[in-house]
Amino acid sequence: MVSPLLVLDLVERTGPLPLGATVAVPLDGSDDDVALVTAWCTRSGNSLVEVIDGVATVRRGPSPDPYADLDPDQIPGTRLWIYTNFDCNLACDYCCVRSSPQAERRALGADRVRKLAGEAVDAGVSELILTGGEPFLLPDLDDLVAACTAALPTTLLTNAMLLRGRRLEMLRRMDRDRLVLQISLDSPTPELHDRHRGARSWERAVAGIRTAQADGFRVRVAATLEPERFSELEPFKAFLDDLGIARDDQVIRALAHRGVADTGLELTVESLIPEITITADGVYWHPVSADHDDQLVTRELFPLADAIAEVKRRFVAHRAKADAAAQWFPCA
Amino acid sequence: MSKPLIIGSVAYTPNVVTIWEGIREYFGDGPAEMDFVLYSNYGRQVDALLAGEIDIAWNTNLAWVRTVAQTGGECRALAQRDTDTVFQTIFVARTGSALGGLEGLKGRRLALGSKDSAQAAILPVHYLHEAGLGDDDVELLRINSDVGKHGDTGRSELDALRAVMDDKADAAALGINTWEAIGRDELMPGAFEVFWESPTYSHCNFTALPTLSDERAAPWVEKLLAMDFDNPAHRPILEMEGLRQWVLPKMDGYASLFDAVKEQGISPRW
Ligand code: SF4
Numbered sequence: 001m002v003s004p005l006l007v008l009d010l011v012e013r014t015g016p017l018p019l020g021a022t023v024a025v026p027l028d029g030s031d032d033d034v035a036l037v038t039a040w041c042t043r044s045g046n047s048l049v050e051v052i053d054g055v056a057t058v059r060r061g062p063s064p065d066p067y068a069d070l071d072p073d074q075i076p077g078t079r080l081w082i083y084t085n086f087d088c089n090l091a092c093d094y095c096c097v098r099s100s101p102q103a104e105r106r107a108l109g110a111d112r113v114r115k116l117a118g119e120a121v122d123a124g125v126s127e128l129i130l131t132g133g134e135p136f137l138l139p140d141l142d143d144l145v146a147a148c149t150a151a152l153p154t155t156l157l158t159n160a161m162l163l164r165g166r167r168l169e170m171l172r173r174m175d176r177d178r179l180v181l182q183i184s185l186d187s188p189t190p191e192l193h194d195r196h197r198g199a200r201s202w203e204r205a206v207a208g209i210r211t212a213q214a215d216g217f218r219v220r221v222a223a224t225l226e227p228e229r230f231s232e233l234e235p236f237k238a239f240l241d242d243l244g245i246a247r248d249d250q251v252i253r254a255l256a257h258r259g260v261a262d263t264g265l266e267l268t269v270e271s272l273i274p275e276i277t278i279t280a281d282g283v284y285w286h287p288v289s290a291d292h293d294d295q296l297v298t299r300e301l302f303p304l305a306d307a308i309a310e311v312k313r314r315f316v317a318h319r320a321k322a323d324a325a326a327q328w329f330p331c332a
Numbered sequence: 333m334s335k336p337l338i339i340g341s342v343a344y345t346p347n348v349v350t351i352w353e354g355i356r357e358y359f360g361d362g363p364a365e366m367d368f369v370l371y372s373n374y375g376r377q378v379d380a381l382l383a384g385e386i387d388i389a390w391n392t393n394l395a396w397v398r399t400v401a402q403t404g405g406e407c408r409a410l411a412q413r414d415t416d417t418v419f420q421t422i423f424v425a426r427t428g429s430a431l432g433g434l435e436g437l438k439g440r441r442l443a444l445g446s447k448d449s450a451q452a453a454i455l456p457v458h459y460l461h462e463a464g465l466g467d468d469d470v471e472l473l474r475i476n477s478d479v480g481k482h483g484d485t486g487r488s489e490l491d492a493l494r495a496v497m498d499d500k501a502d503a504a505a506l507g508i509n510t511w512e513a514i515g516r517d518e519l520m521p522g523a524f525e526v527f528w529e530s531p532t533y534s535h536c537n538f539t540a541l542p543t544l545s546d547e548r549a550a551p552w553v554e555k556l557l558a559m560d561f562d563n564p565a566h567r568p569i570l571e572m573e574g575l576r577q578w579v580l581p582k583m584d585g586y587a588s589l590f591d592a593v594k595e596q597g598i599s600p601r602w
Contacts, residue, residue: 004497004514004523008490011513015485018346019572036519043515045571060347 006033010040010058017060022049029054049320059320066319073127074273076315077308080125081277081287082116084108084144085133090159092197094224094261097291099133106280112301113144116278117151119304129182131157131287142170149178155220157182160208161201172215181212182220182251188239196224209243220249226263227254256288269295270318274311283307336365337552339538340377340386343370344484347572354569358559364552373480374448375601378402381541387548391539392482393419393589394450394598399539400590401600409537409583410553413575415509417582419535421451421459422511423528425503426496431527434463441471443492443501449483450589451507451535452492458592459530473501486510493524503527509574534585553580 006027013023027033037056041048049057067075083097085107091100108116117128128148135141136158148154156174160183163171183205186193190202197205212219221240233252240250255264269285272295277284279291282299289295297311339355341348352368359366369386371377374395381389382402388410391399399407423442425431431440437460445452453474460470473495477488492504493514517524538556540549559566561576570576592598 004520005494007514007520008493008497011510012487012490015487016345019350039519040515043519044513 003028003033006036007040010037010046011044014044014046014058014060019061020059020064022057022059025056025058027051027054027056047320050317063316063320066316070273076274076312077124077276079127079129079275080116080120080304081129081131081275081290082108082113082148083132083277083279083287083290084113084130084135084141085138086279086291087137088132088134088159089137089161090134090198090201092260094196094255094259094264096256096258096261096288097133098259103133105133105137107138108278108280110140110143110147112280114147115302116304117148119302121151123305123308125152125308128152128154129157129287130154134159134162136162136167136170141167142173145174145179149175153178153180155180155182157184157222158208159184159197159201159205160212161204163208163211168211168215171212171217174217176216176218180218180220180249182222183209183212184224185209185221185240186223186225188236206243209245213244218249219245220251221245222251222253224253224255227265230254258288259291269314270322274315276308276311278304278307283311285311334365334548336367337387337544337548338385339366339368339388339390340380341368341370341390342374342377342481342484343372344478344481351569351572354572358566358569359552359555364548364555366552374398374482375480381407381539384541384543387540387544388552389539391537392450392484393533393535393537393586394448394454394482394593396537396539396586397589397593398600401593403541406542407539408542409581410540410549411556411578412534412537412581413573414577414579415575416535416537417579417585418532419451419585420508420532421455421505421530422508422526423456423503423505424493424496424511424524424526427517427522427525429502429525429527431503434460434465434528436527437470437503438465439469440502441473441500443473443475443495443504445483445488445492445506446476446479446481447474448479449488449507450592452483452489452505452510454592454596454598455530455533455588456505457596458588459528461595483507486513490514496524531588532585533588534582537581 009025013025017023034051038048041058045062047059047063049059085105086097086099087103087105088099089101120128130148135156145156156179158181185205186196193202209219237250255261256267257264267288272286275286277287277290278301283297283301284290285295285297298307341352348370356366356368374392377389378395378399380386444456447453475488475491477491478485489506489510492506495501496504556578559570559578561567561570
């Protein structure tokens with residue numbers, strides 16, 4: 001039997017609260033109490049944030065829309081990242097997934113990529129992003145990409161070092177209308193880029209950009225910068241303009257303290273808006289953490305819809321907790 | 333442009349600010365702009381109305397009855413919530429008490445809310461009298477935990493229910509809004525049961541004095557009544573204020589409270 005006093009407490013404690021504020025209501029610990037608080041919240045238009053150690057946190061009014069501050073394409077499950085493999089011809093000193101020529105391949109394989117692409121459509125995903133490692137090391141990359149572009153608009157990340165011979169032929173077989181190439185380039189001159197990514201890599205990346213453009217591909221350039229370099233972006237942007245990269249296709253992001261990077265932004269599940277990421281090892285919260293168990297969501301890749309639902313569930317829970325914390329510690 | 337109408341309201345929860353800022357914004361695009369002033373209790377608010385400091389007071393039923401008394405019936409009610417036209421007082425007891433009706437309270441203890449709450453104190457005593465129960469027939473436990481706010485906070489009614497749970501009283505009288513807030517008898521089956529429900533009566537209204545011309549009041553009332561529950565911009569305010577639709581006031585719904593105030597000798601002032 002639940003305690004009627006609990007409902008009286010709930011009404012009394014939430015009544016004086018401003019909308020959005022939370023209050024802690026001690027329960028006597030029984031499951032019935034949790035069910036009662038849940039039922040009362042539903043009925044009264046309030047929301048149960050969490051129950052921890054026999055104390056319910058109740059918010060006055062409905063839960064805020066967890067997606068309210070997000071751009072539409074940031075809503076979890078809109079984009080799906082797929083790590084095709086983890087080995088790489090380069091060994092950048094900031095690589096967030098510790099890729100290198102020595103790294104194990106850990107390839108997803110064409111069958112799983114095809115299955116993912118198919119399920120992604122049904123799960124409401126609107127864009128696929130293929131990354132690695134270096135995808136062009138895979139002999140069947142064109143099959144993988146074809147499976148993806150047949151399903152959804154796709155972006156393929158590459159360091160563009162390998163766009164020659166057989167691999168260039170593979171590129172040429174890809175669907176230009178459905179595929180964007182995203183090529184890494186960190187600076188307008190070789191020095192900085194090469195310092196992180198290896199000797200002569202800048203020159204070859206720029207050549208790769210030109211090759212892809214000449215073959216009719218839309219190229220996006222992604223730069224990974226130490227936070228202090230964000231104050232001097234103009235020369236870089238001017239260089240990219242000259243290369244014929246549209247401003248919308250100039251993606252500049254801060255270095256993350258992940259993988260082999262020894263500095264950079266600290267990124268945690270709580271602070272990162274999820275970008276659902278699939279690797280051969282499991283489903284991860286975000287591509288920067290695809291080699292880190294702290295952001296492993298599940299080892300089960302399929303059904304993809306379940307993995308997406310789980311990420312969304314965790315995101316909503318984090319948001320609710322963060323909102324509650326913001327209410328607990330109001331700014332003075 | 334005419335100057336905005338000033339509406340008074342009592343701040344019984346911090347959400348009153350949110351509600352009135354929302355309503356002010358709704359009125360912002362004309363033709364009846366308004367602003368609001370908050371008071372800590374209804375006495376202060378009615379004084380301000382009489383002193384001409386505000387044009388319209390968002391009054392409880394008791395504040396309305398007292399304004400009528402102080403103005404010799406000159407004041408008028410402009411509008412109210414749909415829920416104000418069908419307010420009720422609910423008498424509850426522990427499940428299984430088998431009180432059967434108000435007569436069952438003879439010789440028993442009834443917990444009442446704050447003495448200035450129409451729904452939880454003044455009208456309940458009136459209903460007892462109507463049922464033939466005199467002052468000595470029922471032991472009244474008065475719980476004055478939110479005096480000044482006319483029972484708006486519901487706190488005294490919750491305390492009355494606690495008194496029933498604690499066996500300090502056999503029954504409690506509360507407003508239908510508090511009964512709804514605790515989920516009626518549906519969330520806690522076996523805790524409380526209703527043994528008598530009052531007829532419906534009128535609760536809050538927007539009160540104005542004759543000094544407010546029709547020319548100024550009518551566009552404001554018209555715009556108020558046009559708030560639309562199905563409009564996502566209006567709905568949150570209406571939900572917070574506890575209504576679906578603003579309506580013209582149901583004046584005969586105040587008769588029982590006028591009678592109760594008279595028979596109990598409740599003063600027209602504070
Ligand atoms: S950052 Fe990209 S190119 Fe560099 S090692 Fe990692 S996967 Fe390879």
